[in-house]
Amino acid sequence: MDAALARLLTSPDGVALVDALPPYSPTEAERVGRELRDGGIAPELVAAVLTQSRMRADARAKLGDFAAGMLFTQDGLEQATRLQVAALHAQRFRAAGIDRVGDLTCGIGADAMAAAALGLDVTAVEVDEATALIADHNLRHWDAARVVNADAMTVAAALDVEGLFADPARRNARGRRHDPRDYSPVLDGVLALRERVPALGVKVGPAIPHDAIPADAEAEWVSVDGAVVEAGLWFGPLAESPGHAALVIDSDGAHRLAGSTERAPLGELTDYLYEPDGAVIRSGIVAQLAARLDATVVDPTIAYLAAARPVATPFAHGYRVLEALPFKVKALAAALRARHVGTVDIKKRGVDVTPEQLRPQLKLHGDSRATVIVTRVGGRRMALIVEPL
Template identity: 45%
Template sequence: METEAFAGLLTDEGQALLAGLGGYEEAGELAVATRLRREHPAELVSAALTQARLRRRAAAKFGADADRMYFTPDGVEQATRTTVAEHRAARFARLGVGRVADLCAGIGGDAIALARAGIEVLAVDRSPLTCAVARANAEALGLADRIEVRCADVTEVDTAGYDAVFVDPARRGGRGRIFDPEAYSPPLSWAVEAARTTSFAALKIAPGVPHEAVPDDAEAQWVSDRGDVKEAVLWFGTRPGARSATLLPRGATLTGTGLPDPPVGPVGGYVYEPDGAVIRAHLVAEVAQQVGGRLIDGTIAYVTADELRPTPYATAYAISDTLPFNLKRLKALLREREVGTLTVKKRGSAVEPEEVRRRVKPRGPNAATVLLTRVAGAPAMLIGAPVTTN
């Protein structure tokens, strides 16, 4: 979609066309397109149908706002989920930030959350189409008075006069995801220097960033949403050297205390699976301390304990059986217990959950969970069920 085609969507004709596309997929896109092209320019019809498809995809990230917003394919893919953006915006607001330079702003997902938190935003992106979409989103959501969109190279933007910067470098290229922080656009080293020019800053990076790549003067925060790790953020001007994991939507945050690795011991009555953000932040020891637990293996992030203790940072399982890995034995046990609903999770195992379900053929009215893992270095199966700890 080109900028000119997108501009057509903002005209009265384009708006009417978009408004009339609700539920178009039931009628079939080809039939709808053929009919509409009799009454409207083909390019406008194509742009409207593309936008309708993108809005459906974006609903998972933006909720009800998606029906009023505008998107590009890359924008839907790369934009921050609303729950995550709102959490970050709220933290900026608590820090007393009044003006933020949002560099690499994309379609404006973070800018929207910042503006709704009462912060004035300069949203910068170098793509004319992306900037046009960001402006349209600010207008559509009634935030144009708080969001200034500027089409420019972020490396040439003067951030003097802003309380904070937020940088979300592009982490995808022609070959997919980019894992080297210096291959981001702009590079992480540039973003770090930009962060140091203001009182506060947040740099959004991939959650798999090596800990050794985190600057000493930054706080590193890993964020998950409903158990799915979404991002890592380097904060400047907050808690230098801190490592934390935040779990949304609850907002619980676990901060590292420098604990040594937990001891390894036998599997107890309960096994705790730490949230992915906790694991990425290297805070499994803190969870083990909370629950009075130990590791089942020195290389596996499963914590076991003899009693159940509450923690928001891990899912607990009551363990009924700890067995050496053997699918025939598992199949027989599940048949004996009439297990038809089987959840298979793995950590440290090469066996895929789908393969296990295919081979054991669970049948029956009962449910169970099997954890495929290693115990003291040996492949094992832990059988049980999830339990609530908070």
């Protein structure tokens, strides 16, 4: 999106046009577009408002009811922080007694909105003019929030703030970038800002290498409903304590586990198997979860945990092991047929097989359903027929 189109979209007439559209429907979009063009609306604007309508519908999963009044860029929506996670970011600043926050790479303004909603004074910086116009529209309800169209690393030193937050871009023309040196701005440059403003928070990709994380950081990986969505690096008064942590958010709330990244002890397969949440795995604190469950890993290269008894935990999915056998397609198919299984859910880890390839090879017919985990146990390829707890 160029700045001219962004100015048109954020004008009173442009906003009114987007707001007047019916709920987005892919099957109705062509008809709605034709009616708008027949009514004298320029084709470029018609395409833009229909795109906004689609993105509003897509954004509800991340931003809830706020999405209905927002405008977006595609890249900005893809990188925007989920509302519930952005609220937790903002709460860190408020809990640290910080009133004035600089959001150095604000994008469409999701994190800045969450901070402003908690009563913080927010200066949101965005280098792209079109995106800055979109962010300014999204922050229009908060008098204590303002958008500056500038390069964040150029103006950071001049901001009158007590804390800084940054969400560097992690996507370019080649796609998503995992190397912090490919971030924009580069991660090392952002981290250097803590020398001037110790209260620094940085949202990074969950695939960030552990050796790229400074020793004084609290690194927290976040999952929402089972999907790992981000990692955050927190410094100074924003950090509870240096080290690694996993934050698991589900329908019951937010659950936090922290600890060292030492290896979990190795043991034998037992009657109960646990698959740690992705945030636990990414953070490297599987051993902390193992201690909670009184469990051991079943293979030194796999994060599955075996325990002698069932334990309720938000940090892992648990299974009762019904049968374990060496992974051979014919043997597995026979074991499933003996259980009258016609539908199978297949999970795999550490084994070169895909559920899409394996499922038709089993040739199952039956009225029961089962879960199969294909993985490594003690260095051997095994198929585990399990029952979710």
